[in-house]
Amino acid sequence: MQQASAPAQQDIAMNSIHFPVTLDAGPQLRQLADQQPDIRPPSKAVLWPVLCLSIAVLLAGFLLISYMQTERQAKTDLHNLNLTLESRLNAGLLQPLQMQLNSVAQMLDPALLDKSQLQQEQLRQQLQNLASRFPELPPLILLSKYGSALFSTAAGNQALYFSQIPLQIQQHNLPGLLFEQTADNQLALAVPVINHQRELTGWIATSVPLDTVQQLFAQVELGKAGVLTLRRIDPPTTVVRQPQLPGTQTPSYAADLIDQQLAQGHNEGALFMQSRVDAVKRLYSYKRVGAYPFILVTGYATADYLAEWYLSSALAVILSLLICALSAIFSRRLQKTRHKEQRSARELKAKEEYIRLLLHSVGHPIFGLNFQGVCTFSNQSCVRLFGYTADTDLSSTALDKHFVDPQGKHTDLITRLLNQVHQGEEFYCDDHRFIDARQQQIQIEIRAYPNVKNQQLIGAVVTLQDISERKDQEQRISYMAYHDALTGLPNRWFLKDRFEQLMADTERKNGHIALLYLDLDNFKNINDSLGHYAGDAVLHAVAKRLLSFKKRIDTVARLGGDEYLLLVPMAQQHEQLTQLLQDIITEIQQPLQLEAQQVAVTPSIGVAVHVLHGTDFESLLKAADMALYKAKEDGRNTYRFYHNTMGEQGLRRLTLQTELRQALVKQQLFIQYQPQLDLRTGRVVGAEALLRWRHPTEGLISPAEFIPAAEANGMIIPISNWLLRTVCQQAMAWRKQGMAPLVVAVNCSALQFRQGDLVAEVTQALADSGLPAHLLELELTESMLLQDSERVMQIISRLKALGVKLSIDDFGTGYSNMAYLKRFAVDKLKIDQSFVKGIARNADDEAIVQSIITLAHSFNLKAIAEGVEDYATADILLARSCDEVQGYCYAKALDPDAFLDFSLSNQKTTSQVVQLKSGQS
Ligand SMILES: Nc1nc2c(ncn2[C@@H]2O[C@H](COP(=O)(O)O[C@H]3[C@@H](O)[C@H](n4cnc5c(=O)[nH]c(N)nc54)O[C@@H]3COP(=O)(O)O)[C@@H](O)[C@H]2O)c(=O)[nH]1
Numbered sequence: 001m002q003q004a005s006a007p008a009q010q011d012i013a014m015n016s017i018h019f020p021v022t023l024d025a026g027p028q029l030r031q032l033a034d035q036q037p038d039i040r041p042p043s044k045a046v047l048w049p050v051l052c053l054s055i056a057v058l059l060a061g062f063l064l065i066s067y068m069q070t071e072r073q074a075k076t077d078l079h080n081l082n083l084t085l086e087s088r089l090n091a092g093l094l095q096p097l098q099m100q101l102n103s104v105a106q107m108l109d110p111a112l113l114d115k116s117q118l119q120q121e122q123l124r125q126q127l128q129n130l131a132s133r134f135p136e137l138p139p140l141i142l143l144s145k146y147g148s149a150l151f152s153t154a155a156g157n158q159a160l161y162f163s164q165i166p167l168q169i170q171q172h173n174l175p176g177l178l179f180e181q182t183a184d185n186q187l188a189l190a191v192p193v194i195n196h197q198r199e200l201t202g203w204i205a206t207s208v209p210l211d212t213v214q215q216l217f218a219q220v221e222l223g224k225a226g227v228l229t230l231r232r233i234d235p236p237t238t239v240v241r242q243p244q245l246p247g248t249q250t251p252s253y254a255a256d257l258i259d260q261q262l263a264q265g266h267n268e269g270a271l272f273m274q275s276r277v278d279a280v281k282r283l284y285s286y287k288r289v290g291a292y293p294f295i296l297v298t299g300y301a302t303a304d305y306l307a308e309w310y311l312s313s314a315l316a317v318i319l320s321l322l323i324c325a326l327s328a329i330f331s332r333r334l335q336k337t338r339h340k341e342q343r344s345a346r347e348l349k350a351k352e353e354y355i356r357l358l359l360h361s362v363g364h365p366i367f368g369l370n371f372q373g374v375c376t377f378s379n380q381s382c383v384r385l386f387g388y389t390a391d392t393d394l395s396s397t398a399l400d401k402h403f404v405d406p407q408g409k410h411t412d413l414i415t416r417l418l419n420q421v422h423q424g425e426e427f428y429c430d431d432h433r434f435i436d437a438r439q440q441q442i443q444i445e446i447r448a449y450p451n452v453k454n455q456q457l458i459g460a461v462v463t464l465q466d467i468s469e470r471k472d473q474e475q476r477i478s479y480m481a482y483h484d485a486l487t488g489l490p491n492r493w494f495l496k497d498r499f500e501q502l503m504a505d506t507e508r509k510n511g512h513i514a515l516l517y518l519d520l521d522n523f524k525n526i527n528d529s530l531g532h533y534a535g536d537a538v539l540h541a542v543a544k545r546l547l548s549f550k551k552r553i554d555t556v557a558r559l560g561g562d563e564y565l566l567l568v569p570m571a572q573q574h575e576q577l578t579q580l581l582q583d584i585i586t587e588i589q590q591p592l593q594l595e596a597q598q599v600a601v602t603p604s605i606g607v608a609v610h611v612l613h614g615t616d617f618e619s620l621l622k623a624a625d626m627a628l629y630k631a632k633e634d635g636r637n638t639y640r641f642y643h644n645t646m647g648e649q650g651l652r653r654l655t656l657q658t659e660l661r662q663a664l665v666k667q668q669l670f671i672q673y674q675p676q677l678d679l680r681t682g683r684v685v686g687a688e689a690l691l692r693w694r695h696p697t698e699g700l701i702s703p704a705e706f707i708p709a710a711e712a713n714g715m716i717i718p719i720s721n722w723l724l725r726t727v728c729q730q731a732m733a734w735r736k737q738g739m740a741p742l743v744v745a746v747n748c749s750a751l752q753f754r755q756g757d758l759v760a761e762v763t764q765a766l767a768d769s770g771l772p773a774h775l776l777e778l779e780l781t782e783s784m785l786l787q788d789s790e791r792v793m794q795i796i797s798r799l800k801a802l803g804v805k806l807s808i809d810d811f812g813t814g815y816s817n818m819a820y821l822k823r824f825a826v827d828k829l830k831i832d833q834s835f836v837k838g839i840a841r842n843a844d845d846e847a848i849v850q851s852i853i854t855l856a857h858s859f860n861l862k863a864i865a866e867g868v869e870d871y872a873t874a875d876i877l878l879a880r881s882c883d884e885v886q887g888y889c890y891a892k893a894l895d896p897d898a899f900l901d902f903s904l905s906n907q908k909t910t911s912q913v914v915q916l917k918s919g920q921s
Pocket residue numbers: 674688689690691692702703704707723747748749809810866867868869886887888889893
């Protein structure tokens with residue numbers, strides 16, 4: 001595997017989040033954060049207003065400049081127009097006229113105009129001649145010195161009046177050119193005729209129509225509201241105006257700004273003014289026409305010459321606004337995008353930080369690999385697991401050396417892992433060991449996932465988990481699942497597996513397998529009397545003894561409690577198997593030394609043989625169980641082979657258990673009462689309640705048969721509770737029917753002590769019936785008192801506190817531990833009928849009965865003998881000071897009514913006997 005030099009940084013994609021991480025991811029993350037879109041200061045946000053302001057300033061500047069240009073252009077245009085028009089009027093009209101008139105005046109003989117010698121015909125002739133020499137000239141008019149018309153070259157005499165002539169005559173200077181505007185819209189000119197003595201002798205005049213000027217002006221384009229005026233300076237009058245004013249008058253007016261300028265010697269110029277004629281605001285340009293008393297005034301209405309400027313300005317403003325709006329939108333979008341980018345950057349940073357934290361806070365070691373097998377990143381747990389210092393760079397470490405197989409051999413695990421991930425598959429392995437840098441070995445689980453970045457497989461993300469503890473646990477669990485915790489022997493499931501293995505084998509060899517079901521006889525008594533610790537020691541010892549047969553037994557298993565299963569392959573003969581069974585019994589029944597105590601246990605064994613008694617494990621086990629039952633039935637400490645009839649017995653037990661559930665509901669259970677009598681008086685002092693089951697098809701079933709079944713399926717608890725309540729109510733009913741108070745005894749089941757709430761049930765039954773507590777007696781067995789002494793002690797104390805009586809049933813059959821007689825303060829010992837029955841014939845039984853009576857009396861208890869079947873026995877018991885008796889000799893168990901009759905008649909008889917006895921005495 002190639003070991004590359006440490007990559008500065010590699011990308012890792014985890015759950016589609018890509019980020020660069022190395023051994024110490026911090027610097028890379030910081031670097032990454034720096035590479036993120038810069039988060040600009042808020043000044044960027046005002047970019048567009050600045051832009052807009054700039055546009056506004058530029059626009060204003062542009063508009064101002066273009067305004068000034070427009071204005072300048074207008075002025076220039078007006079000025080040029082003035083120049084052109086002035087040239088046309090001056091050089092084109094007035095100057096030629098003046099010159100030609102002057103020529104005529106000079107050529108005219110002034111002597112002819114001398115008044116004294118006025119020679120009219122000659123003058124006319126001369127004037128005609130002169131006029132013909134100047135054909136361009138309009139008709140000429142010769143005026144006298146004082147302005148009166150003398151001759152005209154036009155047809156008919158024409159009169160022209162020059163208002164200034166009188167003024168000229170008064171002046172001593174030689175007069176000059178005169179102008180007069182005529183009523184028929186003519187401009188008349190007059191030049192003086194001077195004689196040789198430099199005296200004024202007359203005037204040569206002509207006139208030109210002003211319409212020509214008007215037409216000239218009309219050709220000039222000055223916009224909608226432009227104006228063109230030819231004005232006379234002195235007096236200030238309008239000569240020609242384009243457009244023409246309504247009417248024909250040529251208004252004279254007071255000097256305006258232009259006249260003021262002229263007065264100041266400015267013969268041309270431009271200025272803004274509001275027209276006094278039409279109130280339009282215009283840019284006016286004026287120019288004096290040569291040296292003549294005329295000025296040309298041209299005016300552009302500002303609205304006209306600025307129209308284009310207005311339009312372009314409006315367009316420019318609209319354009320600017322558009323640009324501003326667009327830039328605002330653009331800027332807003334830009335800002336939004338920037339915000340988004342900033343938020344994304346922040347989120348990215350947060351995610352990276354989160355992932356970094358996650359990566360490092362994950363308990364499991366995680367690292368990345370590229371396809372060269374080089375570690376691209378790792379978390380702190382990983383570095384710790386490898387046993388390196390926190391700053392170790394795993395990218396330069398050969399990882400393969402850390403992985404070995406269960407045998408300690410180095411493997412190509414990393415290569416296999418990468419190959420699988422390269423296929424896009426996940427990799428899993430939990431059978432490898434991991435060796436850290438300190439050579440410590442642990443069992444690991446390794447998982448690898450494809451690391452995808454930008455839809456490209458770039459390597460693997462690998463997780464490691466220390467599973468040493470889990471594997472140990474699994475082994476422990478597996479061991480526990482197949483072994484018995486107490487003895488360490490295989491359990492039922494182990495045995496089953498083993499049986500199936502053996503079965504295949506023996507079938508091939510045409511052999512058999514025997515399944516031995518072993519149960520210790522009366523083991524419960526050991527547990528109850530000596531305690532669980534002793535019970536466990538016995539179970540251990542039995543296991544050990546069974547294992548001593550391991551050469552002859554394939555497997556010894558413990559099923560639970562005091563039950564063992566043994567598998568015996570039967571290549572051997574039947575005799576050998578029976579010998580083995582006998583040997584096991586002999587071995588087990590050897591006395592066991594438990595600390596200071598010696599105990600003896602005996603086994604009962606049921607045997608079933610494959611395939612004779614079952615083809616599979618379960619059916620074989622069932623058969624062995626039935627055989628065991630039979631061995632128990634046949635007196636214990638023996639073995640029995642399964643027989644077909646056993647199946648029927650087992651089935652009956654099962655049927656009983658099932659039907660018992662319905663028996664209580666269907667009222668098939670009932671109670672009989674057996675009288676208990678005071679032996680000395682013969683008086684009925686009590687009754688033992690005995691349960692009966694009238695089966696719908698089978699008739700009466702003995703409690704000796706169904707009570708164990710009821711205990712086996714737990715039905716004994718509801719049945720006992722029902723019985724307790726019924727008995728209490730019955731006792732009260734009897735009292736109402738005239739029966740003297742007596743004690744009713746009820747048998748208690750061990751299960752009531754263990755699982756039920758006996759005290760509560762008794763309390764309730766007494767409360768419901770009203771029976772005084774001292775008239776109820778609970779019959780307990782020795783084994784009950786030996787169970788869990790603390791708990792039993794509590795129950796007994798609470799029962800005693802209620803006031804109920806307690807007796808110990810079947811006394812003498814158990815361990816007859818005298819300590820509990822003292823501890824539990826019972827009231828009565830009930831001598832087991834097995835001793836009572838033999839009392840007349842068997843000295844041992846008589847001795848036992850006597851000891852029990854003596855024991856009872858020494859503890860201040862009463863003794864009652866049960867199973868008294870004849871008077872001889874009763875006599876012996878009386879002689880032995882037994883207090884009470886119960887048995888067929890007096891009465892069997894009776895129905896409630898029969899018991900009432902028996903009791904009432906007994907009351908009567910005994911009271912007579914008492915009376916008799918008292919009479920005798
Ligand atoms: N937990 C409970 N156990 C109960 C209850 N009812 C009965 N039992 C137990 O069932 C066993 C069999 O009882 P049963 O068939 O009723 O036999 C009792 C008597 O009928 C019988 N007895 C009485 N006198 C004589 C006699 O002179 N000879 C003779 N052969 N038998 C006689 O003895 C049984 C009473 O035994 P004990 O309880 O030990 O006093 C039996 O173990 C019952 O205890 C129940 O409600 N709950």
